Amino acid sequence: MINLKKNTPAVKVLSTALCLTMGLSLAACSKDSKGDRDDDEEETEQVEETIIETTETEMEFTIETIVEETAETEAPVSDSQALYQDFLDDFTAAVNSNEMWYSGPEGRTSSLSVEMPLDEFYGGCSYTFLDIDNDGTDELFIAEIYTNSEGVTEYNLKGAIDIDADGNYVIFRAGWSRSRFDYLGNGYFHTGGSGGASLAFASIEQYDPSTYSLSTVAEYVIESIEPDPSELPIMFYSLFEGDAAANFEYDGDSYGNPNALHDEAATERWEQLQAEYSAGGTGLENAVWTEILFG
Ligand SMILES: [Ca+2]
Numbered sequence: 163m164i165n166l167k168k169n170t171p172a173v174k175v176l177s178t179a180l181c182l183t184m185g186l187s188l189a190a191c192s193k194d195s196k197g198d199r200d201d202d203e204e205e206t207e208q209v210e211e212t213i214i215e216t217t218e219t220e221m222e223f224t225i226e227t228i229v230e231e232t233a234e235t236e237a238p239v240s241d242s243q244a245l246y247q248d249f250l251d252d253f254t255a256a257v258n259s260n261e262m263w264y265s266g267p268e269g270r271t272s273s274l275s276v277e278m279p280l281d282e283f284y285g286g287c288s289y290t291f292l293d294i295d296n297d298g299t300d301e302l303f304i305a306e307i308y309t310n311s312e313g314v315t316e317y318n319l320k321g322a323i324d325i326d327a328d329g330n331y332v333i334f335r336a337g338w339s340r341s342r343f344d345y346l347g348n349g350y351f352h353t354g355g356s357g358g359a360s361l362a363f364a365s366i367e368q369y370d371p372s373t374y375s376l377s378t379v380a381e382y383v384i385e386s387i388e389p390d391p392s393e394l395p396i397m398f399y400s401l402f403e404g405d406a407a408a409n410f411e412y413d414g415d416s417y418g419n420p421n422a423l424h425d426e427a428a429t430e431r432w433e434q435l436q437a438e439y440s441a442g443g444t445g446l447e448n449a450v451w452t453e454i455l456f457g
Contacts (some may be wrong), residue, residue, distance in 0.1 A: 175391065183338075199456045204370060237360065241321070242302075242344075245325060245413055246291070246331075248270060248304045249266060249267060250289065252266070252267035253454075254455075256455050257280050258456055263277065264278045264280050265277045265278070266331040266421060267331065270331055270428075271331050271332075275332045275333045276333050276335065277333070277336065278304075278320060278321045278338075282320065282339060283320065286453065287304055287320055287451055288304075288306075288453045289302060289305070290303050290305075290449040290452070291302045292345075293370055294345075294369055295371045296347075296349075299325065301323060301369075303322055303345070304321040305408060305446075317345065317346060319351075320336065320338075320343075321337070322334055322335045322343075322345075324374055331372040334374050334375055334376065335370065337353075340358070341354070341355035342354045345446060346439045346440040350439045350440075351367045351369050351376060352365070355429070360385065360388070361383075361385055361386070362384040362387045363381065363384075363412070365379075365382065366378070366436065372431075378407045379408075380407050380432070381406075382414070382428065383401075383417075398416075398417035399423075399426075399428040399432075400416040400417055400424050400428050401422055401423040401427075401428035401429075402421065406419075406422060442449060
């Protein structure tokens with residue numbers, strides 16, 4: 163649908179150019195058939211040749227210009243747009259239909275796709291395309307964009323979507339109110355969420371395009387107890403990396419786990435890792451964002 167729309171102006175211009183050419187050719191023919199200028203045949207031929215040559219040159223020039231302009235201005239965007247258009251259309255329709263959860267368009271969604279909660283989209287959201295794993299195919303990001311109290315633009319990711327070899331969509335991660343989801347750059351994500359009143363998790367994850375999933379690089383756990391309600395709770399910090407992070411499952415006592423860093427060492431390392439993984443920039447600021455307009 164989009165492709166057709168985008169091609170329409172080019173086709174129209176081309177048609178006009180062809181009509182113009184035909185018009186000029188007819189003019190040349192009619193001048194010849196009238197035969198009013200019979201005083202010098204050679205001169206007439208020259209005039210004819212000049213007209214035809216000029217017409218051909220203009221026509222070639224016009225076509226080349228159209229082809230070049232179309233390729234330069236539209237091809238990079240329309241590839242990804244065309245790839246994800248079905249998803250975007252179906253997603254927009256699902257929000258408009260007040261559906262609560264969304265995993266992708268029927269018949270075109272991978273079984274690996276996770277569900278996105280849709281009840282948080284009514285404030286509006288935007289989308290962009292980024293090739294986060296550098297395989298030449300863009301992934302789709304859907305985000306809520308706003309300026310925070312410090313004047314910094316925030317990209318609160320609501321969904322990250324890839325497309326598999328069969329052309330099926332995979333929502334590989336969804337963000338929601340209790341689990342903030344941010345892009346760090348270079349295929350790395352930051353996820354932060356609450357596991358309850360006395361428990362909070364945050365992690366750095368890397369996108370693995372071979373499984374359409376995220377693997378945990380670092381897991382930061384904050385456990386707390388409140389022995390005296392009149393005082394601040396006591397916090398316990400733990401940080402898991404490597405295999406301990408990749409295989410992390412909360413067992414109720416991260417602070418007692420010997421495979422994790424704790425307290426100040428955990429917090430310092432966590433801050434260092436966040437800085438390291440986001441050092442290359444996210445690319446979100448320079449991306450072209452399109453607002454999704456809900457009916
Ligand atoms: Ca990609």
